[in-house]
Amino acid sequence: MLILLIVLIVISIIALRIKVEKRKPSFAEIKGLMGEQKVNDVLKQHNLIYFHDTLLKQGSVSSQFDHIIVFPNKTVVVIETKDRNGLITGGANDEKWLQVAGNQSRYYFYNPIKQNIGHINMLYKKMDEYRLYGYRILSLVVFTSDKSILKDVPSGVIHLNDLSRTLSNINGKSFFNRSKKFVHMLKREDFSRSKKEVRRHKEFAKRAPHHKKATY
Numbered sequence: 530m531l532i533l534l535i536v537l538i539v540i541s542i543i544a545l546r547i548k549v550e551k552r553k554p555s556f557a558e559i560k561g562l563m564g565e566q567k568v569n570d571v572l573k574q575h576n577l578i579y580f581h582d583t584l585l586k587q588g589s590v591s592s593q594f595d596h597i598i599v600f601p602n603k604t605v606v607v608i609e610t611k612d613r614n615g616l617i618t619g620g621a622n623d624e625k626w627l628q629v630a631g632n633q634s635r636y637y638f639y640n641p642i643k644q645n646i647g648h649i650n651m652l653y654k655k656m657d658e659y660r661l662y663g664y665r666i667l668s669l670v671v672f673t674s675d676k677s678i679l680k681d682v683p684s685g686v687i688h689l690n691d692l693s694r695t696l697s698n699i700n701g702k703s704f705f706n707r708s709k710k711f712v713h714m715l716k717r718e719d720f721s722r723s724k725k726e727v728r729r730h731k732e733f734a735k736r737a738p739h740h741k742k743a744t745y
Contacts, residue, residue, distance in 0.1 A: 564612030564673035565595055571692045572598065575700070578712055584720040585651050591729070592651040597715060599708050600700055604665045607652065609645040613638070614676040621683040631676070641670040642683065659714045667699065 565581065572579045579598040584591060596608035611617075619626030625637040645668045652666060670686040672679060679688060687695055 560612045561610065564610045567673045567689055568596055568608060568610055568671055568692065571689070571696075572596065574693065575696050577696070577700070578708070580715050580719065583715060584723075585655055585718055586720055587651060587654045590651070591720070592648045594648050594652075597652070598696070599712055599715075601708055602700070603663055603708055603711075604667065604699060605652070605711065606667045606669055606696075606699060607645055607649050608669045608671055609641045609648070610671050610673060611641055611677075612673045614674050616678045616680055617672060617682065618680045619682060642668065642686070645670060655714060655718055656711075659710070661711055661714060664711060669695065 569581060577598055577600065579596055580594070581596055583594040583597055585594070594607060595610040596606075598606040598608065600606070613628050615628055615630040617626065617628055619640060621640075621642055623640055624643075626640055628636045628638060630636065649666055649668060656662070656664065668685050669692075671689055671692055672687070673689045677688065679686060
């Protein structure tokens, strides 16, 4: 029943994006959305303030975040979600990571840690704009596929099964008022409901070579 509900939610999201972007989503995009929904389900269990699929702009540059979690202790976690099967390996400073699928096919994809650093840099710029200081920003890369095996990956790269425990370790004392301004900033700056900005970001992402996705 739960799996059926997740599939229905993902189908609804895909249908909405087709309507907004007037195009068919790729297989990789569908897998990505399903992975993001799995993360959503974990976050809901922790009763945390989080933002999903947030689009932030700074001048002509934009960044789309899979998840931004705002903890009450002025800690912010930026999650980059990957739904890739097989053996995953890569270093923090490597430009590309390696995915070895079940049939031993090898695919290279852009380092998700570097991808998330780009998102975090955008977040810091928005925080400076709003004079939000004293926050701790953490990066998490979460692989959501049941068939993914992480080997020799850096800290901060985890499997979905470890997400709940990781969040519990991060969450500290409750000082909710200390994070209200940050939440307000995200709500005000999120352009994900703008059809024009979503299309513009998608076109920009396609032109960027490090955003190209490997074939599954």
